[in-house]
Amino acid sequence: MMGIDPGLTRCGLSVVQAGKGRQVIPMAAGVVRTPSDAELSERLLRLSAAVHEWMDDYQPDVVAMERLFERGNVSTVMHTAHAVGVMVLAAAERNIPVYMYTPSEVKKAVSGNGRADKKQMTVMITRILGLGAPPKPADAADALAIAVCHCWRAPMIAIGKNEQHKLGVASQEQPQQRKGA
Template sequence: MSVVRVPVVRVLGVDPGLTRCGLGVVDGGRGREVDHVDVGVVRTPPDLDLAARLLRVADGVEEWLDRLRPDVVAIERVFAQHNVRTAMGTAQAGGVVALAAARRGIAVHFHTPSEVKAAVTGNGSADKAQVTTMITRILRLETAPKPADAADALALAVCHCWRAPMIERMARAEAAAQEQKRRYEARLAAERARTGTVRKASSR
């Protein structure tokens, strides 16, 4: 009996930030089973100007993309925070990561913090300590990844692995709905054209 091999999907999770940009890579695609590949953090000094810090983030991320060759990049979706300046820096770092992936033809997906927490802990309001504990257990790590940005990056990668089938089904359903709408509008336009032609012929 032939053995069906399930393709492995490599996901780079990114917890964007200027001071610390967490990066975590896992291999998934086999149901709930995920394997740890690498984890780390790209750091930039606060005394550099914004452009220089973003360049360092880009350089660090590009090194990971070229070395580990992920199939997908999962980035945390940034929401407005009380500290607008921090939120803007985080969003800009996320944009740099998405651009680096897009230049290489790598798919990019965004997940909200609550989606990530719910995926790995079952609680969308879990704190960072709970996320770190669960991701250490899920990936069978000997020690907890530090700092928290690194653990969050791994959680993003695991979240995408587990949510990917649902995302794919939703994309197929949306594509099917759009195709059905297109066909309906085409039939309606054809019927209107036919009716208009008949009316013109009868009025002569």
């Protein structure tokens, strides 16, 4: 599965494999950088080429990304939104489902604290994945954290979908008439 920390200047990418229980095996992590002085179209094209190359190389069956949220700077949000669009489109072209998580959901899943700082998150990701050194740069560590979050939450998502399916089937059945009604 692929974890993505979307960004226009720096986009973190990771690939992990879910093991038994809560085991997550890191396969790759890195950052795609685009020059801030380049045209938007050129930057998006570079991101697109990089994510397509990662998807071709690693063949992920699912993509997890950080959900876009308003950070106070509209320009930053818009640039990040462009990057998110490129990543979602790349997954859609391959029929790969995309799941999105807020930063606090990722922090809570990985560290147990929805307000954990970057240092706490890096320590936890290093520990969880059994890495010899903290992943660098921070965007790669964030992409790994997003991937771990999804690996750990996916079983609950599947249970929820199964329950929704059961509820949908049950609601389609004809209600029984009560006697005396």
